[in-house]
Amino acid sequence: MIEISIDTLIKGIGVLSLIIVLLCIYIVLNGRREKALANDVRTYIQNKQDLWYRYFNDEITLPPELIPNNNTDIKAIEKIFLAYTQNISNPTIMEKIRNFSNQYLRQYYLNLLMNKRWSLRMNALYRIISFRIDSLADECKKLWERAKLSPEERFQLLVIHSIFDEDGFIREFANLSIKLSEYEYRKLLIGFNSEILKKLTNQMADFPKEYQYYFIDVLGLRRNLDFLPFLENNLSHKDPEIRIRSLKALNEIGIVTDLEQYKVFLSSPIWEERLMLAKLLGSFTLDQVYPYLEQLLQDENWWVRSHAARSIGNSKDGKLWLEKFIATAQDQYAIDMAREVLEEGINQ
Amino acid sequence: MSTIANGFMKFLGGFMLLYMGVIIATYTSMLIFSFVAMFKEHKLDKNVLDEDYIDSFYSKPLSIIIPAYNEEVGVVDSVQSVLNLKYPQTELIIVNDGSTDQTQQIVIEQFRMKKIPKVVKEQIKSKPIIQVYQSEIHHNLYLIEKENGGKADALNAGINLAKYPYFCSIDGDSILDEKSLLRVMKPIIMSNGEVIAAGGNVRIANGLDVQMGSVSQKDLPNRPLVLMQIIEYTRAFMMGRISLSKFNLVLIISGAFSVFAKKWAVAVGGYSTQTIGEDMELVVKLHRFLHENKIQKRIEFVPDPVCWTEAPESLGVLRKQRRRWHQGLIESLAKHKKMTLNPMYGKIGMISFPYFWLVECFGPLIELGGHIYIIVAFFLGKVYFEFAVLLALLFILYGSVLSAFAILMETWSVNVYSGLKNFFKLILVSLTEAFWYRPLTLLWRCEAFIQVLMGRKSWGNMERVGLSKRTHRKRSDLPE
Numbered sequence: 131m132i133e134i135s136i137d138t139l140i141k142g143i144g145v146l147s148l149i150i151v152l153l154c155i156y157i158v159l160n161g162r163r164e165k166a167l168a169n170d171v172r173t174y175i176q177n178k179q180d181l182w183y184r185y186f187n188d189e190i191t192l193p194p195e196l197i198p199n200n201n202t203d204i205k206a207i208e209k210i211f212l213a214y215t216q217n218i219s220n221p222t223i224m225e226k227i228r229n230f231s232n233q234y235l236r237q238y239y240l241n242l243l244m245n246k247r248w249s250l251r252m253n254a255l256y257r258i259i260s261f262r263i264d265s266l267a268d269e270c271k272k273l274w275e276r277a278k279l280s281p282e283e284r285f286q287l288l289v290i291h292s293i294f295d296e297d298g299f300i301r302e303f304a305n306l307s308i309k310l311s312e313y314e315y316r317k318l319l320i321g322f323n324s325e326i327l328k329k330l331t332n333q334m335a336d337f338p339k340e341y342q343y344y345f346i347d348v349l350g351l352r353r354n355l356d357f358l359p360f361l362e363n364n365l366s367h368k369d370p371e372i373r374i375r376s377l378k379a380l381n382e383i384g385i386v387t388d389l390e391q392y393k394v395f396l397s398s399p400i401w402e403e404r405l406m407l408a409k410l411l412g413s414f415t416l417d418q419v420y421p422y423l424e425q426l427l428q429d430e431n432w433w434v435r436s437h438a439a440r441s442i443g444n445s446k447d448g449k450l451w452l453e454k455f456i457a458t459a460q461d462q463y464a465i466d467m468a469r470e471v472l473e474e475g476i477n478q
Numbered sequence: 479m480s481t482i483a484n485g486f487m488k489f490l491g492g493f494m495l496l497y498m499g500v501i502i503a504t505y506t507s508m509l510i511f512s513f514v515a516m517f518k519e520h521k522l523d524k525n526v527l528d529e530d531y532i533d534s535f536y537s538k539p540l541s542i543i544i545p546a547y548n549e550e551v552g553v554v555d556s557v558q559s560v561l562n563l564k565y566p567q568t569e570l571i572i573v574n575d576g577s578t579d580q581t582q583q584i585v586i587e588q589f590r591m592k593k594i595p596k597v598v599k600e601q602i603k604s605k606p607i608i609q610v611y612q613s614e615i616h617h618n619l620y621l622i623e624k625e626n627g628g629k630a631d632a633l634n635a636g637i638n639l640a641k642y643p644y645f646c647s648i649d650g651d652s653i654l655d656e657k658s659l660l661r662v663m664k665p666i667i668m669s670n671g672e673v674i675a676a677g678g679n680v681r682i683a684n685g686l687d688v689q690m691g692s693v694s695q696k697d698l699p700n701r702p703l704v705l706m707q708i709i710e711y712t713r714a715f716m717m718g719r720i721s722l723s724k725f726n727l728v729l730i731i732s733g734a735f736s737v738f739a740k741k742w743a744v745a746v747g748g749y750s751t752q753t754i755g756e757d758m759e760l761v762v763k764l765h766r767f768l769h770e771n772k773i774q775k776r777i778e779f780v781p782d783p784v785c786w787t788e789a790p791e792s793l794g795v796l797r798k799q800r801r802r803w804h805q806g807l808i809e810s811l812a813k814h815k816k817m818t819l820n821p822m823y824g825k826i827g828m829i830s831f832p833y834f835w836l837v838e839c840f841g842p843l844i845e846l847g848g849h850i851y852i853i854v855a856f857f858l859g860k861v862y863f864e865f866a867v868l869l870a871l872l873f874i875l876y877g878s879v880l881s882a883f884a885i886l887m888e889t890w891s892v893n894v895y896s897g898l899k900n901f902f903k904l905i906l907v908s909l910t911e912a913f914w915y916r917p918l919t920l921l922w923r924c925e926a927f928i929q930v931l932m933g934r935k936s937w938g939n940m941e942r943v944g945l946s947k948r949t950h951r952k953r954s955d956l957p958e
Contacts, residue, residue: 136864139871146879153886154905158898160890212525249522256526311670432599466597473595474612 167202174206182210186223197234204238208257215260224262231261243269248280255286259293267294285314292318300326304336312344319348324356331360343375350379358383365391370400377406386413396422401431408434412441416451424455428464435467443471487858491865494848498872501837505880509887511721516781516891524782527664538667539567540659540737541645543636545629546572549650550580554588556650561616565659569618571636576626589613591621596639602748604635630749630756637740637748646737647757653683653786654735662737665778674739675764675777677731679715681894682708683786698900703796705907706915707789708895712904713884715781716891723779727830729765731777733757735785742767742775753813755806762814765830769823782892797922804842804926811839842923848873849917877912884908 184190198204211227231239235257242254243266258266270290273279279287288308292299310318319327327349334342346364349357357379364376377395380386395407408426411419426438442448442455452468459465542560546553553572560570574582585591591611598607605627613619624635633647644666648654658678665673685699698705722728733756743749746763749756761777768775790796811834817823818831852870855862885904888894895904 136868136871139868139875143871143875143879146875150879150882150886150905154902157886157889157901161898247521248518249520253521253523256523260526311668313667313670436597463597466595470595470597 167205170202171206171209174203175210178206179210186214186220186226188222192230201238204235207235211261228262228264231257231263232265235261236263236265239263239266240269243273248283252282252286255283255290259286259289262293264294270294281308284308285310289318289321292321296322296326300329303330304333306341310341312340315341315344316348319345320351324352324354327352328356331357339369343371346372346375346379350375350382353383355383355385358385358387362388362391370403374400374402374406377403377410381406381410381413384413386410389414389418393422396425401429401434404429404431404434405437408437408441411438412444416442416445416448420451427455427468428459428461432463435464439464439467439471442468443474487855487862488865490847490851491855491862491869494844494851494869495865495872497844498848498869498876501841502872502876502880504833504837505717505876508721509717509880509883511724512717513887515720515724516716516887520891524661538644538663539569539642540565540663541636541640541642541740542568542570542659543633543640543645543647544570544572544650545575545632545636545647546577546581546650547575547626547629547632548577548579548581550577550584552651553581553585556648556653557585557589557619559653560648561619562656563654563659564656565663567642568659569620569640569642570616571620571622571639573622573624573632573636575624575628575632582621582623585621586611589619589621590615591619596620598635598638600638601744602634602637604631604638604748607635607638610639628751630751630753633756634748634751637743640740643740644737645740645743646735647733648785649734649787651788652680652734655784655786658735658784659737661782662735662780665776665780666737666739669776671739672774672776673778674742674775675731675736675761677719677728677736677777677779678785679779679781680711680732680734680785680787682711682789684789684791686786686895697897698895698903700903701791702907702910703793703915704789704791705903706911707796709881709885709904709908709911710915711789712888713881715779716884716888717880719779720781722830723777725825725829726776726778727825727833728777728779729761729826729830729834730755730758731761731779732785734787738764753806753809754802755810758806759810759813762810762817765826766814766817766823769817769826784894793918797925800919800922801926801929804839804923805929807834808839808926808930811835842920843927845873846917846920846924849920873916874912877916878909881908881911 178196181190181193181196185192185196196207198207211231214223214227239254239257242250243258245251245254255270257263258270267290270287274284274287274291285308288306288310322330330345331349334345337345346361349361361376361380361383364372367373367376386392392407392410395403398404398407404426408423408429411423411426416423420442423438423442426434427442429435429438439452442451445451449472452472456465456468456472459468544553544556544560549556557570557572572585574585591613594610594612596610596612598610605625607622607624609623611621611623613621620639622635622639624632627635636647637645644663646659646662662676662678665676682704684701684704685697698708719728719731736757738760742764743760746760746767748760750759750763753759764775764777767773790799811818811831814831817827818835820827823831848869852866855866882905885901885908889901895901
């Protein structure tokens with residue numbers, strides 16, 4: 131029995147060695163092919179980038195030699211377009227890229243979109259978004275109907291839907307059929323202009339809880355004053371998370387008008403609310419808010435103390451106030467914190 | 479020979495064959511799983527995603543902690559390389575763990591550090607912090623001066639100072655690829671916080687020209703010992719971790735380069751100062767904590783973010799390193815032995831632990847036994863001779879053929895060491911593994927058992943010495 135096994139094993143190792151040799155040959159050939167392709171792409175870019183530049187800058191109309199003849203050309207054009215879309219936000223150039231892609235690259239990306247390989251389909255979806263290839267919008271819709279789709283593809287298709295059919299997308303937004311991560315949700319929202327976000331504030335109550343939180347975060351990051359009333363309105367919301375996020379968003383916007391409506395958070399049992407307040411009070415002058423910040427500087431929570439000290443330290447004449455505090459206060463923790471901010475002297 | 483001895487030899491031979499059969503089947507399936515995972519992402523344009531992450535809007539701020547003990551030679555370079563990383567919002571904390579050389583002075587002078595009276599919230603116990611410094615040139619660069627307490631203790635002090643929700647630990651002599659941080663954070667950001675720790679791919683940079691975090695092309699060194707380690711790392715990362723990560727079974731992410739959510743690391747008490755392998759220990763503690771509290775989280779390995787590190791070039795240093803890694807492994811497994819085959823710990827208890835015990839921990843003992851068996855059997859006559867040949871062939875299959883496949887897969891997918899010359903060098907050397915390198919590492923790892931039995935107390939001291947020796951500080955992996 132063992133003799134047979136040895137024999138089999140030797141044969142097995144022989145076969146595996148042969149496979150290794152064959153794979154080596156494949157890798158060598160494949161490496162050469164890829165190198166050649168990369169060279170061709172480089173040559174194309176070197177030769178044609180000036181022509182593209184002149185075309186994009188309206189110096190010439192589209193010369194026939196820029197129309198791609200093969201996949202190498204397309205790969206090179208892809209690289210040139212990406213360099214423009216990622217680094218320059220010029221509507222005229224974007225429009226030219228869109229038109230060109232719709233006309234000459236559509237078929238190429240359609241083939242990729244229908245490819246069996248997930249990675250190639252994903253690349254096609256990325257490019258449809260980057261180059262705004264709206265002539266493929268219908269194909270994307272059809273793809274959405276497919277039962278077997280990876281979550282990544284579904285998300286990219288959703289982004290495409292949001293770009294090419296804004297109104298339709300807003301109508302469906304409150305009832306999104308797929309679950310998105312915070313990253314994905316934010317990425318979707320960041321694509322919208324402030325007008326649309328404003329429309330969405332009216333629908334926010336209908337969003338699932340988590341999405342409401344992300345939505346408020348995005349409003350803060352937009353730093354748009356138009357959202358102030360909406361955010362301030364949320365300060366009395368019954369969900370503490372909504373209140374905390376709204377405080378955070380208001381802090382991001384950095385402009386606070388009515389001090390009275392924030393005072394209630396001074397005695398909040400939730401330390402995150404006191405923390406956000408400590409940050410937010412930094413937007414006022416110390417004459418107006420010092421007593422509150424002093425109270426927060428002696429808070430039981432380390433983070434609240436830390437941010438209260440920074441809010442004081444970063445204000446005009448904050449250093450003087452901190453020195454005065456150190457000289458008179460009793461609370462050693464608060465004194466240490468004040469001293470740290472005082473001597474650090476660097477905005478954090 | 480007596481019948482009893484005869485029966486014993488046969489039983490032993492049978493056992494070895496069975497064991498090797500199981501191991502080879504395990505590794506082959508790991509190789510297949512990894513291939514499937516890599517094939518899926520092959521040709522995917524990852525630059526689009528990188529562009530997304532660079533926007534700080536989507537990213538989460540990160541504290542980078544570099545523990546340093548007598549690193550006067552390399553510390554400035556490694557800090558420079560970290561300062562050059564592409565990541566929107568970071569702070570960098572160098573922890574001088576009571577160095578006795580000029581580490582501290584060099585950092586202070588080079589980066590114009592000045593004392594600040596920082597109040598550090600002690601979330602994890604660590605040896606006292608003497609002073610905190612902040613750079614006048616880079617406001618996000620801090621230096622902690624503390625009493626010597628070992629690498630784990632230094633990391634804990636760094637975590638205490640860190641103000642961001644994630645921290646990344648990097649060895650003082652490691653160099654990160656420019657986009658490493660973005661990519662290692664990707665699963666954390668995409669998963670909505672479900673991934674609480676992620677480890678990157680560690681590669682050996684001996685002989686390559688690494689400057690400012692990027693590697694310019696160069697021939698790999700000719701030393702077989704270094705080449706063999708390159709193959710070992712490649713195999714461990716390409717096939718071991720990718721497949722373990724796919725099923726959330728990862729027990730080790732490299733201490734040389736990993737990211738953790740601070741909240742959870744603090745919840746389990748940070749790095750353990752009592753064990754040698756503090757990186758593995760933290761991951762095991764996290765898994766244990768998550769299961770005991772019924773929290774659904776993941777720990778992942780990310781294949782493409784690369785961290786470059788230097789490997790030992792002499793047998794003596796390599797031997798110490800391997801012995802130490804294996805001690806760390808035994809210790810962590812022993813400390814958490816109640817997780818083994820305990821359904822309460824899910825897949826970690828039912829699959830990871832048995833796998834690590836049987837294959838990674840006791841594997842070297844059994845394999846070494848196999849090697850001795852082969853030698854003895856050759857002298858004992860025909861019956862055992864066949865057993866021996868069979869076993870030797872299995873060792874070749876295991877040691878050499880699988881390594882060659884791992885190198886093939888690496889070249890096909892990520893191709894870190896590009897160039898045909900490098901590729902053939904690696905393939906050829908990988909085929910020799912079973913004949914010299916494998917037996918050597920087996921011996922060293924078995925020595926760890928002797929050290930464990932001799933007494934644990936000396937380890938604590940070694941920990942402090944270890945921090946000074948760069949070669950002791952990088953744990954590659956154990957699936958081999």
